[in-house]
Amino acid sequence: xxxxxCNSIDVGKVETDQYYCWNCLHGFSLKGVDGFSAYYVDEExxxxxxxxxxQNSQLPQENIWG
Ligand SMILES: [Zn+2]
Numbered sequence: 001x002x003x004x005x006c007n008s009i010d011v012g013k014v015e016t017d018q019y020y021c022w023n024c025l026h027g028f029s030l031k032g033v034d035g036f037s038a039y040y041v042d043e044e045x046x047x048x049x050x051x052x053x054x055q056n057s058q059l060p061q062e063n064i065w066g
Contacts, residue, residue: 001019003019003021003023003024003026003028004028004036004038005021005024005026005028005038005050006021006023006024006026008021008022008023008024010022010023014027017029017030025040025041026038026039026040026050027039027040027041027047037049037050038050
């Protein structure tokens with residue numbers, strides 16, 4: 001079992017099909033054989049999906065500033 005984000009083997013299982021990497025401090029859950037969805041825990045303890053972060057960073061500036 002390796003972290004799909006940083007490829008570290010320092011990964012712990014937290015729930016069924018949910019893992020946490022102690023190296024890069026990302027969590028991830030497995031989806032099927034090769035798929036996964038990675039997230040991190042923000043300062044307030046909320047899970048933030050990495051794919052959501054990518055989408056947010058791609059928003060045009062007009063949308064960010066309203
Ligand atoms: Zn990692």
